[in-house]
Amino acid sequence: xxxxxxxxxxxxxxxxxxxxxxxxxxxxxxxxxxxxxxxxxxxxxxxxxxxxxxxxxxxxxxxxxxxxxxxxxxxxxxxxxxxxxxxxxxxxxxxxxxxxxxxxxxxxxxxxxxxxxxxxxxxxxxxxxxxxxxxxxxxxxxxxxxxxxxxxxxxxxxxxxxxxxxxxxxxxxxxxxxxxxxxxxxxxxxxxxxxxxxxxxxxxxxxxxxxxxxxxxxxxxxxxxxxxxxxxxxxxxxxxxxxxxxxxxxxxxxxxxxxxxxxxxxxxxxxxxxxxxxxxxxxxxxxxxxxxxxxxxxxxxxxxxxxxxxxxxxxxxxxxxxxxxxxxxxxxxxxxxxxxxxxxxxxxxxxxxxxxxxxxxxxxxxxxxxxxxxxxxxxxxxxxxxxxxxxxxxxxxxxxxxxxxxxxxxxxxxxxxxxxxxxxxxxxxxxxxxxxxxxxxxxxxxxxxxxxxxxxxxxxxxxxxxxxxxxxxxxxxxxxxxxxxxxxxxxxxxxxxxxxxxxxxxxxxxxxxxxxxxxxxxxxx
Amino acid sequence: xxxxxxxxxxxxxxxxxxxxxxxxxxxxxxxxxxxxxxxxxxxxxxxxxxxxxxxxxxxxxxxxxxxxxxxxxxxxxxxxxxxxxxxxxxxxxxxxxxxx
Numbered sequence: 001x002x003x004x005x006x007x008x009x010x011x012x013x014x015x016x017x018x019x020x021x022x023x024x025x026x027x028x029x030x031x032x033x034x035x036x037x038x039x040x041x042x043x044x045x046x047x048x049x050x051x052x053x054x055x056x057x058x059x060x061x062x063x064x065x066x067x068x069x070x071x072x073x074x075x076x077x078x079x080x081x082x083x084x085x086x087x088x089x090x091x092x093x094x095x096x097x098x099x100x101x102x103x104x105x106x107x108x109x110x111x112x113x114x115x116x117x118x119x120x121x122x123x124x125x126x127x128x129x130x131x132x133x134x135x136x137x138x139x140x141x142x143x144x145x146x147x148x149x150x151x152x153x154x155x156x157x158x159x160x161x162x163x164x165x166x167x168x169x170x171x172x173x174x175x176x177x178x179x180x181x182x183x184x185x186x187x188x189x190x191x192x193x194x195x196x197x198x199x200x201x202x203x204x205x206x207x208x209x210x211x212x213x214x215x216x217x218x219x220x221x222x223x224x225x226x227x228x229x230x231x232x233x234x235x236x237x238x239x240x241x242x243x244x245x246x247x248x249x250x251x252x253x254x255x256x257x258x259x260x261x262x263x264x265x266x267x268x269x270x271x272x273x274x275x276x277x278x279x280x281x282x283x284x285x286x287x288x289x290x291x292x293x294x295x296x297x298x299x300x301x302x303x304x305x306x307x308x309x310x311x312x313x314x315x316x317x318x319x320x321x322x323x324x325x326x327x328x329x330x331x332x333x334x335x336x337x338x339x340x341x342x343x344x345x346x347x348x349x350x351x352x353x354x355x356x357x358x359x360x361x362x363x364x365x366x367x368x369x370x371x372x373x374x375x376x377x378x379x380x381x382x383x384x385x386x387x388x389x390x391x392x393x394x395x396x397x398x399x400x401x402x403x404x405x406x407x408x409x410x411x412x413x414x415x416x417x418x419x420x421x422x423x424x425x426x427x428x429x430x431x432x433x434x435x436x437x438x439x440x441x442x443x444x445x446x447x448x449x450x451x452x453x454x455x456x457x458x459x460x461x462x463x464x465x466x467x468x469x470x471x472x473x474x475x476x477x478x479x480x481x482x483x484x485x486x487x488x489x490x491x492x493x494x495x496x497x498x499x500x501x502x503x504x505x506x507x508x509x510x511x512x513x514x515x516x517x518x519x520x521x522x523x524x525x
Numbered sequence: 526x527x528x529x530x531x532x533x534x535x536x537x538x539x540x541x542x543x544x545x546x547x548x549x550x551x552x553x554x555x556x557x558x559x560x561x562x563x564x565x566x567x568x569x570x571x572x573x574x575x576x577x578x579x580x581x582x583x584x585x586x587x588x589x590x591x592x593x594x595x596x597x598x599x600x601x602x603x604x605x606x607x608x609x610x611x612x613x614x615x616x617x618x619x620x621x622x623x624x625x
Binding site: 004008011012015165166169170173174177218219222223226227230231232234235237238239241247250251328330331332333334335336337338340341344 | 548551552553555556561562563564565566567568569570571572573575576577579580583584587588610613614
């Protein structure tokens with residue numbers, strides 16, 4: 001337990017409050033979309049009705065990549081990235097590295113999207129230009145993009161979310177410091193006391209349980225946001241004279257004597273099957289350096305083994321497809337810095353133990369959303385009756401707190417309708433923007449904040465329950481087909497939407513019947 | 526120093542001060558942290574630890590009762606790491622290139 005003097009505690013309470021109030025609504029948006037994005041790949045499967053379960057790397061890829069390599073200009077064979085797209089299709093990006101005018105290291109080349117039925121689409125450009133959303137992943141792409149950079153162009157979007165991560169770090173640490181009785185606070189729920197005390201207890205309990213998680217998420221999130229925007233350019237400037245490519249090669253490359261003699265790439269199917277056997281799971285990503293040269297190296301990246309947290313990486317000689325060694329994801333040999341950096345991703349995304357860890361991350365994310373919203377409400381309650389009216393802020397909390405889930409559900413509904421028509425890339429964000437604008441107008445004309453809350457909760461609940469019939473009506477696979485294909489996640493998410501929708505409606509009914517509505521909190525302090 | 530000036534001094538040290546010192550410390554750390562077995566710890570650890578360095582500087586600036594001590598400690602960090610970066614630019618870069 002950390003003991004602070006009365007003045008220090010007072011200061012920390014102010015820091016805790018203002019770190020939440022200053023950026024609380026944006027922070028809530030990032031946390032909420034992050035919570036949903038934990039299941040981005042599952043939502044992608046559910047929304048697009050993908051029934052394939054075999055990874056692209058468990059299907060023949062050698063002939064495809066070899067043929068694509070033959071038709072690609074030699075300049076773009078410096079690096080080749082392979083990863084899954086859509087319903088276990090294969091994405092192949094042949095590229096070379098170059099430094100943009102602003103000093104940023106970019107990849108330029110040709111991106112081939114190979115569907116399971118053999119259709120190939122090619123797009124030329126930089127990594128920023130070719131990896132946009134697809135019609136069948138527009139919803140999950142939209143979710144992730146909202147979380148990562150709030151749809152603000154790079155690098156500003158990443159800087160904003162990085163600053164929000166630091167604000168969350170401050171809120172988490174100051175939250176820990178102001179707890180005088182941490183263990184007691186974890187279990188204290190005075191439900192029969194005044195509304196404010198009960199609300200404060202719930203805020204405190206949810207906040208205390210999710211404190212370590214909030215710290216980890218804020219730390220890893222701000223690391224990811226600042227990594228490429230500020231961190232790498234500055235470290236490269238200090239240690240490599242500003243050469244970002246030299247930094248990248250040092251940290252992620254596989255150093256060896258260059259051998260530019262032409263040599264056909266070894267059998268990639270052999271590499272893929274050997275990697276699956278060694279790692280116990282198919283690769284999530286494969287990188288080939290110097291495709292078509294004698295010094296080609298193939299690196300396969302895998303999720304952590306069961307019970308582990310650090311992802312696995314295997315290295316193969318490209319020319320003869322022979323296994324070279326298991327290597328760390330960062331650096332050529334195991335090291336403290338490499339291990340720490342490699343753990344940032346599983347710790348942030350919660351994907352190290354499959355659906356189980358993702359569910360824990362989702363639940364704790366939900367607790368943090370609750371903490372952020374109740375924190376904002378408590379701050380407002382304490383200032384109610386002050387000289388300045390904070391009704392606008394009270395309404396803003398409702399607009400963001402309940403309006404964001406509503407707008408996301410509207411965008412999901414729009415995706416389900418527009419995807420079969422091939423228009424999901426356009427309609428998904430447009431529906432979100434339209435819903436958000438409607439919420440804003442409604443919030444301005446609504447007579448009270450309580451009505452805004454209830455209308456949005458009701459709308460979200462009804463829409464969530466409607467997503468399941470909508471999905472089925474627009475050609476999505478039924479439960480029997482999904483289970484038969486080995487995709488129970490489609491059924492699970494249908495069930496989750498119905499439950500969440502019911503919970504929203506149930507809450508409104510509960511509030512209507514309650515003797516003491518939530519909105520009539522009286523300041524107790 | 527008056528109470529108002531002290532408050533503003535603390536705000537400057539915890540706000541822009543902490544950001545500037547954290548960035549310069551991150552850059553300077555590449556010069557004194559050992560490379561480790563993989564030879565990358567000196568560039569990776571500062572990157573990973575940067576948010577924590579900032580948080581430590583922020584809370585230190587908020588909680589230390591002696592503002593002058595905060596100014597001296599953060600100023601020393603800034604000077605030492607700034608000097609390390611400057612030394613790197615003048616002679617260290619060449620050494621790094623040779624080592625590579």
